[in-house]
Amino acid sequence: MxxxxxxxxxxxxxxxxxxxxxxxxxxxICSRDLRDLNALKSDIEKKFNVEVETIVADLTSKENxxxxxxxxxxxxxxDGILFPVGLMFEKDxxxxxxxxxxxxxxxxxxxxxxxxxxxxxxxxxxLIVGFGSVSGYLGRELNTYYAASKRAxxxxxxSIGFExxxxxxxxxxxxxxxxxxxxxxxxxLILPKGSTQKLSKLVYKNKNKKLKKYFFPNWxxxxxxxxxxxxxxxxxxxxxxxx
Amino acid sequence: xxxxQNSKVKLNSFDKSFSSDVFLKKPExxxxxxxxxxxxxxxxxxxxxxxxxxxxxxxxxLVLDIKKFNRILYFDKKKKEITVExxxxxxxxxxxxxxxxxxxxxLPGYPYISLGGAVATNAHGKSCGLHGxxxxxxxxxxxxxxxxxxxxxxxxxxxxxxxxxxxGLGLTGTIVSITFNLTEFIFTEFLTKKKKISSISDIVxxxxxxxxxxxxxxxxxxxxxxxxxxxxxIFESTPRKNSNKISKIKAARxxxxxxxxxxxxxYTIKAVNKIYFKILDSKEKETNESFTSAVFPFVGKENxxxxxxxKGFIESQLIVPNYALNDFLVELEKICKVDEPLITLxxxxxxxxxxxxxxxxxxxxxxxxxxxxNQKNQRFLQKIDKLCxxxxxxxSIIKDSRLSKNIFDQxxxxxxxxxxxxxxxxxxxxxxxxxxxxxKL
Numbered sequence: 001m002x003x004x005x006x007x008x009x010x011x012x013x014x015x016x017x018x019x020x021x022x023x024x025x026x027x028x029i030c031s032r033d034l035r036d037l038n039a040l041k042s043d044i045e046k047k048f049n050v051e052v053e054t055i056v057a058d059l060t061s062k063e064n065x066x067x068x069x070x071x072x073x074x075x076x077x078x079d080g081i082l083f084p085v086g087l088m089f090e091k092d093x094x095x096x097x098x099x100x101x102x103x104x105x106x107x108x109x110x111x112x113x114x115x116x117x118x119x120x121x122x123x124x125x126x127l128i129v130g131f132g133s134v135s136g137y138l139g140r141e142l143n144t145y146y147a148a149s150k151r152a153x154x155x156x157x158x159s160i161g162f163e164x165x166x167x168x169x170x171x172x173x174x175x176x177x178x179x180x181x182x183x184x185x186x187x188x189l190i191l192p193k194g195s196t197q198k199l200s201k202l203v204y205k206n207k208n209k210k211l212k213k214y215f216f217p218n219w220x221x222x223x224x225x226x227x228x229x230x231x232x233x234x235x236x237x238x239x240x241x242x243x
Numbered sequence: 244x245x246x247x248q249n250s251k252v253k254l255n256s257f258d259k260s261f262s263s264d265v266f267l268k269k270p271e272x273x274x275x276x277x278x279x280x281x282x283x284x285x286x287x288x289x290x291x292x293x294x295x296x297x298x299x300x301x302x303x304x305l306v307l308d309i310k311k312f313n314r315i316l317y318f319d320k321k322k323k324e325i326t327v328e329x330x331x332x333x334x335x336x337x338x339x340x341x342x343x344x345x346x347x348x349x350l351p352g353y354p355y356i357s358l359g360g361a362v363a364t365n366a367h368g369k370s371c372g373l374h375g376x377x378x379x380x381x382x383x384x385x386x387x388x389x390x391x392x393x394x395x396x397x398x399x400x401x402x403x404x405x406x407x408x409x410x411g412l413g414l415t416g417t418i419v420s421i422t423f424n425l426t427e428f429i430f431t432e433f434l435t436k437k438k439k440i441s442s443i444s445d446i447v448x449x450x451x452x453x454x455x456x457x458x459x460x461x462x463x464x465x466x467x468x469x470x471x472x473x474x475x476x477i478f479e480s481t482p483r484k485n486s487n488k489i490s491k492i493k494a495a496r497x498x499x500x501x502x503x504x505x506x507x508x509x510y511t512i513k514a515v516n517k518i519y520f521k522i523l524d525s526k527e528k529e530t531n532e533s534f535t536s537a538v539f540p541f542v543g544k545e546n547x548x549x550x551x552x553x554k555g556f557i558e559s560q561l562i563v564p565n566y567a568l569n570d571f572l573v574e575l576e577k578i579c580k581v582d583e584p585l586i587t588l589x590x591x592x593x594x595x596x597x598x599x600x601x602x603x604x605x606x607x608x609x610x611x612x613x614x615x616x617n618q619k620n621q622r623f624l625q626k627i628d629k630l631c632x633x634x635x636x637x638x639s640i641i642k643d644s645r646l647s648k649n650i651f652d653q654x655x656x657x658x659x660x661x662x663x664x665x666x667x668x669x670x671x672x673x674x675x676x677x678x679x680x681x682x683k684l
Contacts, residue, residue: 010271010311035273039328043314047339185269186250 002026003127004078006059006069006115007085009036011181012131012196016084019200021048028078030055030069059085059111060103066114075119080127080170082203083112086150088183092143101145108149113156120160125168127207130157132175134220138227138235154213161211172206173213174199177220191219254292254300257548259555260616260644261297261677266304271311276417279307280389287676288417290330290357294364295558296644297677298412304675307417309359315339316420323425324382329359329418334492336423341489341534345425348374353541355495359418364641365410365602367609368538369480370459372593376604378409380423388416389673407664410602412641414665414674414684430482431489433459433537436529440464443473443572446591450477450568450608459537460593463523465516466586466612467509472576473589476523480537489534498545505552507587507615515587547587551615556587559612559624560639562594562605567634574630575610584623588613600661601684603639611642621645640678651682658682 003020007013008029017027021044029052031037037054044052057068087107089100096104116128135143136150157173164171178184178193194217206212215221227235255262267289268279280286282305289299289308300306312328313335319325320343327336334354340346351366360366362384367376384396386408394416396405408415440446446462464475535542548556563571579586590611596604614620624643628650631638637654640646652658662684666672678684 014271033272033274036271039273039314039316042316046315046318182269182271182275186252186267 001079002028002077004028004030004074004081006030006057006081006083006112009033009040011084011183012176012179012199013082013084014040015196015200016082016203017044018048019197019204021050021052023204024048024050026051028053028055028074030057032056032058059107060087062106062111062114065106065111069115070118072122075122078119078126080129080207081115081119082127082129083115084129084131085112086131086133086146086183088143088146092146093141094144096145104145105149105152108146109152109156112153116156116160120164120169123169127170127172128157128160129172129174129203129207130154132157132173134175134177134215134224136175137224158213165211170207170209171211172203172209174203175213175215175220175224177215177217179216191223192217254306255555256295256297256300256644256677257293258295258558258616258642258644259551259553260557261300263300263302265300265302265306267306267308269308269311273419276307276309276387276419279305280387280417284671285673285675286389286417287674288329288359288363288413290360290363291332291355293353293356294360295642296640298364298641299360299676301676301680303680309357309417309419312359312419313357317422320345323427324422325425326383326420326422327358328420329357329362331358332356333358333361334494338491340425341428344427344429346428347377347380347423348426348428349377349380350538352539354492354535354539358421358423359413362409362418362421363411363413365604367594367596367604369461369540369592371609372460372595375594375596376410376602378596378602378604380426381409381421382424383422384408384418385420386416387419388669390669390671391416393419403664404668406600407661407668410600410604411661411665412601412676412678412684414676414679415668416674428482430484430534431487432483432485432534433480433532434483434529435478435480435532435537437523437526438477438479439475439524440477441471441474443576444569446473446477446608447568447572450591450593462591463519464589464591465520466579466584466589467512467516469580469583472579473572475520475589480532483531485531492535492539492542498549500549502546502549502552505554505615506550507585509583509585512585512587554616557614557616557620557624557645558642559610559614559627560603560642561610561612561627561631562598562603562607562637563610564605564607564635567636568608571630571634571636574634575627578623578626578630582619582623582626584620585615585617586612587615598637598657600657600664601640601655603637603641605637640682644678648682658684 008017009031034056041052058064132154133150135147161171178189180193199216251264252267253264270276285304287301287304289306309330312330314328317326332355350368361377365376386394459480462477464473592609594609598605632653
């Protein structure tokens with residue numbers, strides 16, 4: 001099997017590369033910096049004896065995504081795409097600079113939608129895995145556009161799940177809480193972090209499931225449940241997510 | 244330095260002489276190394292943070308943790324060369340190269356040390372009498388320096404910086420990747436012969452005879468029983484081949500538990516030494532040791548260090564020139580008998596190499612002493628410091644965080660040259676640690 005991993009060079013993306021390669025899958029890894037990709041490619045090829053191709057792409061630019069990732073031949077040869085990708089800005093509030101808003105929405109939603117739609121136009125069989133965020137469940141004073149684009153992404157994944165119910169397309173969507181990546185490193189968090197290693201194993205284990213939504217770590221399930229049923233007027237007085 | 248509150252982490256040196264909140268960043272991408280360095284005035288790089296002395300820590304510098312830089316970048320079996328990133332642990336390298344019957348022989352006694360750290364400290368192992376220090380295996384280094392950017396270092400390229408970087412305590416920049424010349428290793432285990440010795444003078448006799456043989460030699464001696472000071476065993480290991488494969492070395496288990504008080508005192512040291520002596524005595528004269536237990540004797544014995552409690556311990560490692568060994572040992576025994584320090588470990592091995600700059604290297608006998616960290620032992624070690632100057636003994640600044648600048652300057656004759664060369668290379672002296680502050684490096 002051959003999988004495209006977008007956002008492969010660090011955190012969850014890197015972990016997914018190792019998990020899929022360990023299970024004898026060839027990879028196409030995609031990220032912004034060729035140095036990181038070459039290092040990862042070399043390590044994986046030497047340790048697991050699989051083939052790894054690299055693509056340098058910038059999801060914040062529509063033109064770049066079109067140029068680098070909209071490749072018919074590549075889509076034909078891959079069996080699935082994983083999007084362990086996300087862009088965050090520290091001062092992501094309502095009045096964020098318009099260029100940054102555009103970048104956030106592109107990297108977290110529209111580029112993923114563009115790549116996925118193109119993949120689906122060539123394939124009626126395969127795996128698509130998206131990653132959202134618990135922050136997408138409740139807008140708050142920070143991560144405004146990040147949260148909004150992650151909520152949009154979840155909705156998009158639900159839609160492609162419905163649209164492809166008759167095809168052999170497997171859709172997984174993981175809503176992530178705190179996980180042990182650089183984004184959460186050193187931050188004072190109200191709940192423990194989940195392990196990227198565990199998550200990547202879970203993604204691999206579930207790769208043949210038709211349509212599935214998960215929360216990771218799963219202790220977020222009751223929290224999200226309460227966030228959904230509590231009135232917004234009550235919630236605005238509490239800083240529920242500290243990120 | 245831009246101090247963002249969210250990356251402050253409490254860290255301590257392995258000997259617990261230093262414990263403080265430091266500003267830590269964990270780059271995972273090449274551009275993150277560049278970016279984090281841009282944001283700050285002073286930096287120091289951290290591998291696995293297993294240095295006894297605080298070489299990779301500082302309250303005034305950004306600590307750059309390069310654990311995630313642990314990939315194999317290049318491997319050529321025919322040329323016997325490998326390039327790995329600086330955060331690669333020794334066991335990760337060996338788990339790969341031993342599949343091809345290759346290794347680097349200069350391996351420190353713990354496999355979870357990073358290779359960048361091993362190069363920055365010019366590490367050596369039990370076989371340092373045979374193989375010298377890790378410098379012998381280093382072919383090339385890729386260094387990142389805040390001001391100079393990316394630099395290739397080797398005997399042919401930037402030779403001066405190459406020399407400064409090996410054993411340079413990370414003060415020339417971040418060792419991002421290293422190319423090693425690998426050595427063939429067709430064996431699978433070690434045959435270890437033991438010899439009982441009754442006194443410290445026996446070591447000199449045995450080491451003089453054994454030096455000519457091409458084997459790994461080290462000793463374990465007791466220093467808690469003054470009547471039988473130095474009694475113990477000399478071990479001689481020879482690699483052997485059997486039909487089994489070397490089993491993979493597992494990743495370290497996370498163990499953050501710290502024993503609250505120091506377990507080691509006059510009575511416990513005596514009792515544990517006696518028991519350990521009896522155990523060793525009851526063993527066969529020749530035993531087969533697995534690769535891991537022979538090369539990495541500290542694996543599985545981590546609790547020994549934890550038993551020193553929250554105050555930690557002092558390790559003094561000394562290279563005694565052969566011509567002075569007899570006299571030095573006589574003096575050492577004398578001081579021990581008067582001061583009765585709490586020594587939990589005394590060990591000897593042969594070491595070979597040329598001492599340059601601030602590298603812990605030389606020709607002679609390498610003596611290791613582990614002591615409880617208390618005032619009595621500090622006073623005892625001050626006497627040893629004086630002996631170091633008298634007998635031209637080289638104390639390790641990597642192991643002994645207690646050493647003063649004065650002793651360092653007197654024992655390391657090229658310390659000033661190192662300072663000058665480093666300043667010439669890096670006028671702003673960007674890379675600083677607690678140790679560099681102390682020794683004004």
